[in-house]
Amino acid sequence: MKRIFFLLAALALLLSGCGTAKAPTLRVGVALYDQNDTFISTVTRQLQQRFQEEEQRRGIKINLSLADGQGSQTVQNEQVDRFLDQGYDIICVNIVDRTAAAVIVDKAQAADVPVIFFNREPVEEDLRRWEGAYYVGAYAEQGGRLQGQLVLDAWREDASALDRSGDGILQYVVLEGEAGHQDTLLRTEYSIQTLTAGGMEIEKLASATANWQRSQASARMNQWLQQFGGAMEVVFANNDDMALGAIDACLSAGLTAEEMPYIVGVDATDPALEAVKDGTLKGTVCNDAAGQAESIVALSCALLDGEDPETAVKLEDGKYVWLPYASVTAENLADYLKTE
Numbered sequence: 001m002k003r004i005f006f007l008l009a010a011l012a013l014l015l016s017g018c019g020t021a022k023a024p025t026l027r028v029g030v031a032l033y034d035q036n037d038t039f040i041s042t043v044t045r046q047l048q049q050r051f052q053e054e055e056q057r058r059g060i061k062i063n064l065s066l067a068d069g070q071g072s073q074t075v076q077n078e079q080v081d082r083f084l085d086q087g088y089d090i091i092c093v094n095i096v097d098r099t100a101a102a103v104i105v106d107k108a109q110a111a112d113v114p115v116i117f118f119n120r121e122p123v124e125e126d127l128r129r130w131e132g133a134y135y136v137g138a139y140a141e142q143g144g145r146l147q148g149q150l151v152l153d154a155w156r157e158d159a160s161a162l163d164r165s166g167d168g169i170l171q172y173v174v175l176e177g178e179a180g181h182q183d184t185l186l187r188t189e190y191s192i193q194t195l196t197a198g199g200m201e202i203e204k205l206a207s208a209t210a211n212w213q214r215s216q217a218s219a220r221m222n223q224w225l226q227q228f229g230g231a232m233e234v235v236f237a238n239n240d241d242m243a244l245g246a247i248d249a250c251l252s253a254g255l256t257a258e259e260m261p262y263i264v265g266v267d268a269t270d271p272a273l274e275a276v277k278d279g280t281l282k283g284t285v286c287n288d289a290a291g292q293a294e295s296i297v298a299l300s301c302a303l304l305d306g307e308d309p310e311t312a313v314k315l316e317d318g319k320y321v322w323l324p325y326a327s328v329t330a331e332n333l334a335d336y337l338k339t340e
Contacts, residue, residue: 029065029083030065035070047092116300140182140187151234155200163233172236173261212241238266244275
């Protein structure tokens, strides 16, 4: 990192004294767990935009290279190796397997290249193996609580709209992300805990892993519609893609927005916001893609400049940048929809 700082300082002096000098080039490697994931693709677009803005602001060249791990930690490790072997100045990792970060941290430390993990949180012990490793993301617990609060608020406002059986008990199903993933576990746990803490009587009809994927969620929801029919009153989906999959199944079954269960998601992706607009998705929880990208870029630049990272971002425990979630419903949808 010191080498990079002195290189930039020297090049800045050259640029100030010679109008024909070429601008320096910084290389940033971004390793993604799955580029087809809707939320991750949103973060990626935001990263590209933010680094382009930083490139123009600094008057330097920033080469941003993306690598798609396609859900394989082995593939991702090889991609990180290539970034390090080719002398990249910083690497950002959306890790496939959160328990496998130690290998990447050790390799980054050996090459003295800062590593910023994002969106998929590594095990804390792995992140603390080296001072040059950081994490940018959001509290999954908060996301779960806010998702549960969406349903709790709707129940308190008009219980009869959700309680179709009229038995005073909320019957629900859960579409879960990857088995064992912290976002899966915490979003599920705290969404349901919020209901019980709010005094609601609830009954779980079923839960199933759909691995964050719209198609898997649609297939599972189709089975549940055949099995439970109108007894299924609420669908908790750990992310928006799975919520949209549930909606796909309902539409294929001929249900209108009014006839569908009360479906809620997490992420506030563009397709999900459109579903909130048309009334098929009752609410979602905004996972701040733009905020994550902005924090990653700010942290990257501070590290590359040899500055204290805490001058650029708010760090907790010297390692973590946490972005808050926010609830999105039809009432505040205009605040999140893009305007041309």
